[in-house]
Amino acid sequence: MSGRRKGAEVALKDVRFNYGEMRMHFDLTVPPARIAAIIGPSGSGKSTLLNLIAGFETPQSGEILINGVDVTRIAPEERPVSMVFQDNNLFAHLDVETNVALGRSPKLKLTDADRAAVNSAIARVGLTGKEKRKPEALSGGERQRVAIARALVRNRPVLLLDEAFASLGPALRNQMLDLVKALHQEMSMTILMVTHHPEDALHLDAMLFFLENGAVTARGPARKLLSDTGPAALKRYMGTVT
Amino acid sequence: MPLAHPKPLAGALALAFLALLAGGALFSLAFEASRETGDTLAAFNPYLWRVARFTLWQALLSTALSVGLAIPVARALHAHQHFMGRAFVLRLFALPLALPALVAVFGITSIYGRAGLIAHISQYFGYGLPDIYGLTGILLAHVFFNLPLAVRLLLAGLDSIPADYWKLSAQLGMGNGARFRLIEWPAMARNLPGIMGLIFMLCVTSFTIVLTLGGGPRATTLEVAVYQSLHFDFDIGQAVALTLTQLALTLAILSAFRLTGRPTEEGFSLAVTTRRYEKLRVGEKLADLTLILLAFLFVALPIAGMVVSGLSADFARLFSDRSVWRAIATSLALGGAAALLSVILSLALVAARQAVAAAKKHPLFERALDTGASLILVVPPIVIGAGWFIWLRHFADPFVFAAPMVITVNAAMAMPFAVRLLRPVWDTTSARHDRLCAQLGISGWTRLALIRWPVLRRPLGVAFAFAMALSLGDLGTIALFGSEDVQTLPYLLLQRMSSYRTLDAAGLALILGVLSLGLMILADRGSRKESMQ
Numbered sequence: 179m180s181g182r183r184k185g186a187e188v189a190l191k192d193v194r195f196n197y198g199e200m201r202m203h204f205d206l207t208v209p210p211a212r213i214a215a216i217i218g219p220s221g222s223g224k225s226t227l228l229n230l231i232a233g234f235e236t237p238q239s240g241e242i243l244i245n246g247v248d249v250t251r252i253a254p255e256e257r258p259v260s261m262v263f264q265d266n267n268l269f270a271h272l273d274v275e276t277n278v279a280l281g282r283s284p285k286l287k288l289t290d291a292d293r294a295a296v297n298s299a300i301a302r303v304g305l306t307g308k309e310k311r312k313p314e315a316l317s318g319g320e321r322q323r324v325a326i327a328r329a330l331v332r333n334r335p336v337l338l339l340d341e342a343f344a345s346l347g348p349a350l351r352n353q354m355l356d357l358v359k360a361l362h363q364e365m366s367m368t369i370l371m372v373t374h375h376p377e378d379a380l381h382l383d384a385m386l387f388f389l390e391n392g393a394v395t396a397r398g399p400a401r402k403l404l405s406d407t408g409p410a411a412l413k414r415y416m417g418t419v420t
Numbered sequence: 421m422p423l424a425h426p427k428p429l430a431g432a433l434a435l436a437f438l439a440l441l442a443g444g445a446l447f448s449l450a451f452e453a454s455r456e457t458g459d460t461l462a463a464f465n466p467y468l469w470r471v472a473r474f475t476l477w478q479a480l481l482s483t484a485l486s487v488g489l490a491i492p493v494a495r496a497l498h499a500h501q502h503f504m505g506r507a508f509v510l511r512l513f514a515l516p517l518a519l520p521a522l523v524a525v526f527g528i529t530s531i532y533g534r535a536g537l538i539a540h541i542s543q544y545f546g547y548g549l550p551d552i553y554g555l556t557g558i559l560l561a562h563v564f565f566n567l568p569l570a571v572r573l574l575l576a577g578l579d580s581i582p583a584d585y586w587k588l589s590a591q592l593g594m595g596n597g598a599r600f601r602l603i604e605w606p607a608m609a610r611n612l613p614g615i616m617g618l619i620f621m622l623c624v625t626s627f628t629i630v631l632t633l634g635g636g637p638r639a640t641t642l643e644v645a646v647y648q649s650l651h652f653d654f655d656i657g658q659a660v661a662l663t664l665t666q667l668a669l670t671l672a673i674l675s676a677f678r679l680t681g682r683p684t685e686e687g688f689s690l691a692v693t694t695r696r697y698e699k700l701r702v703g704e705k706l707a708d709l710t711l712i713l714l715a716f717l718f719v720a721l722p723i724a725g726m727v728v729s730g731l732s733a734d735f736a737r738l739f740s741d742r743s744v745w746r747a748i749a750t751s752l753a754l755g756g757a758a759a760l761l762s763v764i765l766s767l768a769l770v771a772a773r774q775a776v777a778a779a780k781k782h783p784l785f786e787r788a789l790d791t792g793a794s795l796i797l798v799v800p801p802i803v804i805g806a807g808w809f810i811w812l813r814h815f816a817d818p819f820v821f822a823a824p825m826v827i828t829v830n831a832a833m834a835m836p837f838a839v840r841l842l843r844p845v846w847d848t849t850s851a852r853h854d855r856l857c858a859q860l861g862i863s864g865w866t867r868l869a870l871i872r873w874p875v876l877r878r879p880l881g882v883a884f885a886f887a888m889a890l891s892l893g894d895l896g897t898i899a900l901f902g903s904e905d906v907q908t909l910p911y912l913l914l915q916r917m918s919s920y921r922t923l924d925a926a927g928l929a930l931i932l933g934v935l936s937l938g939l940m941i942l943a944d945r946g947s948r949k950e951s952m953q
Contacts, residue, residue, distance in 0.1 A: 234587055234697055253699045255593030266584035271606045280602070284594040332592075 185211030185368035186245035193240035202392030215379035218389030267325035431772020445807025459657030482562035490570035513568035520893025521628035530725030557633030590697035730930025766838035830891035
């Protein structure tokens, strides 16, 4: 975790992407070192948005800029982005240490400095002593911690969380959010997180993007959007008005 | 008493049939061995050990070659999900297993044989003629059958890799080596022992290929040696010793196989494709596509060769030959009878198992009904055939029993597959309708006609077609029991081949291939519609 990198600005300019019947159109900017929460009904395009940024999908038109550099056409590995999924973040047959080390070298050719970085990342997420465990011997929360540790050793300025904590209970989820918050303060990366829980956005004091039918229909500070004066669509989604 | 009810009774009868068929053969062998102890012991001679060694050696080589080549081909096919003709290649790879071995042998000689494609090319450039008879031919044929099988099974393993792994590998920038070591190998390795066990077993018990492509006593396996000692030398002591050795061998392999687990094609499908995100270099792409092309040619050329040489046969003459028509009629009659018997016995087992399981009173009987059908796989058809052949000759000319032997042995051999097709349907309809039928008082024949038949019709047809295709291609039993009076298509084909009437044989191979494939396609269509409902 050497060299504190400042987070990068993530911008989608007039990005169009068709997924079957669904036509999506994204135009949004997340300023450097901010946390953005993305919420919206299922099928509204939340995960697709992250997949576009990570490079797992290529838009039909428009451009994706990270730190002002057009990354629309470059391979996922070359983008300054790490992503944590809901499941399957870890290779089931590899232990914690190896799973994290893959973030440093996909061929597992590690220098001493790499090993030190791996160990300190594992320590940072609170898993010291569990380096040799296989994922099956970890709880759901611990597995996500390993995935975050790997993102730490990758040291990319943008972190994408795709419902990364959705399968955890409320207490664990809050712990993970606290971890994310602390890491964000230390490393100041730009974080985009898809979540089903608007209170996550409040917890992180994030800026909020509300998606409907493949487009952002509301944006702003979570505290403001989720208050009584927020937009009607968001209230319908929250179930506060019928 | 469960036997007071018709279903358990029918199941017990089906089990008795299997026990009698296999047990009778084993008893006959044991009896003969104990009566002629000296002869039998003397027959455990260097010849037998040499044959046993070769049996294992060729199976080992065939397995290593098939699986070793299948791994890169499966990887290449999985890395390229979208090239034109991918579905066609995968369908083609299902074909060799559906072909009778004798037909495939014909295709292989049409490419690699003395008058084959390779021979023509090699002569054109002034090189000598290739000689494939012996180990080379056996390996070629075994790889032809098992490489595509291994590719499909390995691909099923690769398809079961979670999609997120491919995203991760792309994001982490894994190269070819890392992808193989960290993602693909663990997924394939899980299936690998099962796949190797299956292929090894298929090669140890392969009869037709070794009989036709083996080269004399140097390249012969136990099964073929049993056939030769009964058919040509009439050396009973030698046959008994060989059969016992083969039995011990299959038992040993199968018990080792039990430890490895059975490979499944679960997860394999033509329709659903996994997305891969990595960017391949041009060289990698080219290597992959070349590999796929080579594997495709290896499988497609013999099949094309079989068709082309078959079509050049003189069908007018062939069809004016009464023995051809008789062989076709005999094959269809024996195959149909075997399939019918197989389906009835399998249904009896399946129905009895469900009834006994629901009653929960006789766990041992339930287990017997459960595993009875698959136990028959332990005893290769040649062993059963040889056992009965040796026994029956005490009472009459064994060739008289050709028809019942072919029907019963083939029926028994198809039962494990038929049971696997019928059981899920029977069990789910029972679970769904048992209480309703009991409440409404629907039972007996009414229930069979009204409730069971509409659901079972299709799987029964599929099982029938499959069993019939299997027995149409069988050469093991008919090779022992066949004679001038009872000739099936494979038997006639073998005769024409050994009397060098190659063009006739090619035509017959095409007829046999079309018949078996037609049935297999029918079965496949049926089972696919089944799974869609």
